Amino acid sequence: LTSILIVEDDIYLQKLYEMMLKTQGFEIIGKAGNGSEAINIFKSLPNKPDIVLMDHRMPIKNGIDTTLELTRLNSNTKIIFISADNSVKKRALSIGVKCFIEKPFSIDQLNNEIKKVIENSKVVNN
Numbered sequence: 605l606t607s608i609l610i611v612e613d614d615i616y617l618q619k620l621y622e623m624m625l626k627t628q629g630f631e632i633i634g635k636a637g638n639g640s641e642a643i644n645i646f647k648s649l650p651n652k653p654d655i656v657l658m659d660h661r662m663p664i665k666n667g668i669d670t671t672l673e674l675t676r677l678n679s680n681t682k683i684i685f686i687s688a689d690n691s692v693k694k695r696a697l698s699i700g701v702k703c704f705i706e707k708p709f710s711i712d713q714l715n716n717e718i719k720k721v722i723e724n725s726k727v728v729n730n
């Protein structure tokens with residue numbers, strides 16, 4: 605089962621992602637409403653998530669700063685960046701996020717991107 609940590613400050617979107625991803629057979633192991641909370645949850649999880657879904661515009665700590673911190677904590681962290689702010693795409697990809705999804709997007713698109721990231725990491729690990 606692919607485990608996912610959802611980082612999104614919009615509670616409605618957070619719930620929607622959770623519901624849709626569960627339906628697709630993914631396991632949601634945490635939800636955070638800002639970057640600082642995401643880091644605390646990440647640290648507290650005994651088994652780290654296979655995938656982190658990362659929003660950019662959030663209070664307290666944005667997605668870029670949170671990504672930098674998470675990858676410093678665990679360089680194997682696979683982050684999928686999700687933002688309406690296309691201007692941070694280059695920056696996000698340059699700091700190691702696995703893919704950038706522009707809001708709005710379809711659940712099929714998200715589903716496919718998660719599967720792609722998991723498949724690619726298997727190839728690298730083998």
Ligand SMILES: [Mg+2]
Pocket residue numbers: 612613614659660661662
């Ligand atoms: Mg946001």
